[in-house]
Amino acid sequence: MAEVPSGYTVLHERPKAFYDTFERKGELQQQTHYCPGCGHGLAHKMIARAIDELGIQDRVIAVSPVGCSVFAYYYFDTGNVQSAHGRAPAVATAVKRSRPEAIVFSYQGDGDLAAIGTAEILHAANRGENITVFFVNNAIYGMTGGQMAPTTMLGQRTTTSPLGRDPFNEGYPLHVCELLATLEAPVYLERVALGNAKQVMAASRAIKKALTNQVKGLGFSLVEILSPCPTIWKLNPAKAQERVREEMVKVFPPGVYRDHTTERAARPAPPPAPGLDELPRLLDLEGHEFDRTGLERPAGLDLRIKVAGFGGQGVLMLGEVLAEAGLLLDLEVSWLPSYGPEMRSGTSNCHVRIADQTIASPLVAQSNVLLAMNEPSLRKFIGDVETGGWVLYNSRSLPEGVTAPAGVEVLCIPFTELADTLGEPKAGNIVMLGALLEAAGQLPAAAIDRALEMHVKSARWLELDRRALELGRETARKELANAYV
Amino acid sequence: MTQPNVQPDRGYVTISAEECKGCGLCVEACVPRVLALAAHLNHQGYHPAEYAGAGCTGCGLCFHCCPEPGAITVYKLARPAAA
Ligand SMILES: Cc1ncc(C[n+]2csc(CCOP(=O)(O)OP(=O)(O)O)c2C)c(N)n1
Ligand code: SF4
Ligand code: SF4
Ligand code: SF4
Numbered sequence: 203m204a205e206v207p208s209g210y211t212v213l214h215e216r217p218k219a220f221y222d223t224f225e226r227k228g229e230l231q232q233q234t235h236y237c238p239g240c241g242h243g244l245a246h247k248m249i250a251r252a253i254d255e256l257g258i259q260d261r262v263i264a265v266s267p268v269g270c271s272v273f274a275y276y277y278f279d280t281g282n283v284q285s286a287h288g289r290a291p292a293v294a295t296a297v298k299r300s301r302p303e304a305i306v307f308s309y310q311g312d313g314d315l316a317a318i319g320t321a322e323i324l325h326a327a328n329r330g331e332n333i334t335v336f337f338v339n340n341a342i343y344g345m346t347g348g349q350m351a352p353t354t355m356l357g358q359r360t361t362t363s364p365l366g367r368d369p370f371n372e373g374y375p376l377h378v379c380e381l382l383a384t385l386e387a388p389v390y391l392e393r394v395a396l397g398n399a400k401q402v403m404a405a406s407r408a409i410k411k412a413l414t415n416q417v418k419g420l421g422f423s424l425v426e427i428l429s430p431c432p433t434i435w436k437l438n439p440a441k442a443q444e445r446v447r448e449e450m451v452k453v454f455p456p457g458v459y460r461d462h463t464t465e466r467a468a469r470p471a472p473p474p475a476p477g478l479d480e481l482p483r484l485l486d487l488e489g490h491e492f493d494r495t496g497l498e499r500p501a502g503l504d505l506r507i508k509v510a511g512f513g514g515q516g517v518l519m520l521g522e523v524l525a526e527a528g529l530l531l532d533l534e535v536s537w538l539p540s541y542g543p544e545m546r547s548g549t550s551n552c553h554v555r556i557a558d559q560t561i562a563s564p565l566v567a568q569s570n571v572l573l574a575m576n577e578p579s580l581r582k583f584i585g586d587v588e589t590g591g592w593v594l595y596n597s598r599s600l601p602e603g604v605t606a607p608a609g610v611e612v613l614c615i616p617f618t619e620l621a622d623t624l625g626e627p628k629a630g631n632i633v634m635l636g637a638l639l640e641a642a643g644q645l646p647a648a649a650i651d652r653a654l655e656m657h658v659k660s661a662r663w664l665e666l667d668r669r670a671l672e673l674g675r676e677t678a679r680k681e682l683a684n685a686y687v
Numbered sequence: 688m689t690q691p692n693v694q695p696d697r698g699y700v701t702i703s704a705e706e707c708k709g710c711g712l713c714v715e716a717c718v719p720r721v722l723a724l725a726a727h728l729n730h731q732g733y734h735p736a737e738y739a740g741a742g743c744t745g746c747g748l749c750f751h752c753c754p755e756p757g758a759i760t761v762y763k764l765a766r767p768a769a770a
Contacts (some may be wrong), residue, residue, distance in 0.1 A: 214750040216757030239710035243754025345757040399748040439710040
């Protein structure tokens with residue numbers, strides 16, 4: 203390098219927001235990994251300069267994408283997060299919301315932002331997240347070797363549009379700025395190009411403005427950067443730049459698509475998330491304390507319960523009360539509902555597991571308790587009950603032709619009819635619960651009663667359910683006594 | 688050596704040959720055309736950009752158009768040359 207003559211001072215030099223050395227590889231630690239003449243290098247440099255000029259290096263958190271720029275975190279000497287393909291705006295949202303004082307930008311290619319990540323960018327923009335997005339549009343998937351991108355131009359040949367993009371086969375190029383400009387929330391949307399020095403200077407200003415907006419707290423800003431990819435376009439850097447200047451800008455006109463930066467006030471800071479200790483109150487779970495003293499945590503318990511019936515028979519609620527009681531006893535619990543699209547009628551069932559060991563799967567394929575509220579459910583599930591298990595069926599006897607597997611205890615009681623005698627056939631599920639507690643009595647009555655109290659808000663129903671529970675217990679007690687005389 | 692009756696250039700530019708990838712975008716950007724790709728290759732096999740040594744206006748466009756972080760440094764004349 204030549205000696206700089208005396209009398210000259212530095213005007214432009216390597217931005218400070220870059221690491222001094224890039225540690226990705228053992229050699230060439232001053233260079234990026236981008237191809238000669240690639241727009242990513244330029245975009246990085248403009249961002250780094252803007253960070254320097256705004257004096258925000260210590261506050262910046264960059265979210266890098268999947269694509270050629272996946273290694274952006276090796277270059278920016280800032281906070282860095284690398285996100286899954288297309289998800290950068292969602293990640294940036296989380297980072298910004300949890301660290302509102304940080305300046306968060308996502309950096310994304312057109313495959314990343316406009317193909318796999320279409321939903322994320324749209325909704326982040328629509329929410330007006332106070333983040334900055336740098337969108338590098340090179341009309342192609344670079345990293346994977348030149349497949350068509352949503353932004354590929356009509357007629358452009360790619361490995362997946364070898365005959366040239368045809369609107370009737372592959373659709374039209376997606377105009378991201380125009381699309382986002384239909385939304386209320388974004389504050390600033392501008393498309394710039396890297397087609398010559400003049401365009402580069404304009405791009406540089408837009409990038410700085412997009413970061414400045416965030417410093418001011420104004421909201422969502424995006425800069426789309428029409429960018430050369432000499433390698434995949436199979437053009438030398440100067441020709442690739444020319445293509446940006448001559449061809450791309452015709453398809454994607456540069457310009458400001460939204461600028462509300464003068465009229466918008468800073469977005470209000472997001473309200474702080476409530477503390478953990480506030481959650482019981484917010485979720486209306488207060489007063490749910492339960493005194494476990496004197497109650498034994500049933501050791502070796504492994505209840506695998508299937509509750510099945512018609513929708514409206516209280517199948518899911520019965521399962522919930524069981525699961526809740528398990529929670530109150532400090533047991534491991536899972537509750538998995540399974541029902542058709544219809545909320546009423548149709549069959550529904552739930553899988554409940556209550557165990558003193560960690561539950562690996564909430565699914566109950568082999569049950570040791572089947573609570574069948576109707577015949578179809580009984581027929582469907584009785585074959586899956588294990589030896590030593592229980593079947594409780596909502597009738598006086600098993601239907602014709604149905605037998606329980608060997609070693610399975612069966613208790614047939616017309617629960618709905620019994621509930622009817624209390625004046626409410628819908629309480630049949632709770633009568634059944636009472637019978638279950640009597641038959642397979644591992645769950646203490648106090649826990650069940652407390653769980654009921656938590657689930658049943660109306661005093662009339664709670665009183666009714668308590669009577670239903672007792673009726674179930676009593677009936678089962680008698681039935682069992684008869685069975686064993 | 689600067690001659691007393693000649694105005695010194697307003698700018699000066701240095702290019703780190705080993706950081707340069709020879710893309711030539713700086714050459715394209717330079718209005719007075721005082722940059723060129725060298726005939727020789729750097730250790731990576733690129734023709735690095737070179738400054739002719741005179742005629743730089745210090746406009747900085749080569750710096751802004753160079754995709755490499757630190758390949759180009761642009762200088763400006765610190766004080767106006769004595770008349
Ligand atoms: C979930 C997932 N799907 C697909 C890929 C493969 N993939 C890697 S990069 C890429 C597209 C990159 O194109 P673009 O976002 O335009 O970035 P560029 O490389 O052109 O800068 C794809 C599809 C992946 N890594 N992960
Ligand atoms: S393939 Fe294209 S986008 Fe990727 S680094 Fe090379 S020039 Fe840049
Ligand atoms: S600063 Fe301007 S005049 Fe000097 S070499 Fe760079 S582009 Fe050319
Ligand atoms: S723009 Fe940068 S990398 Fe390209 S030739 Fe000039 S100095 Fe080298």
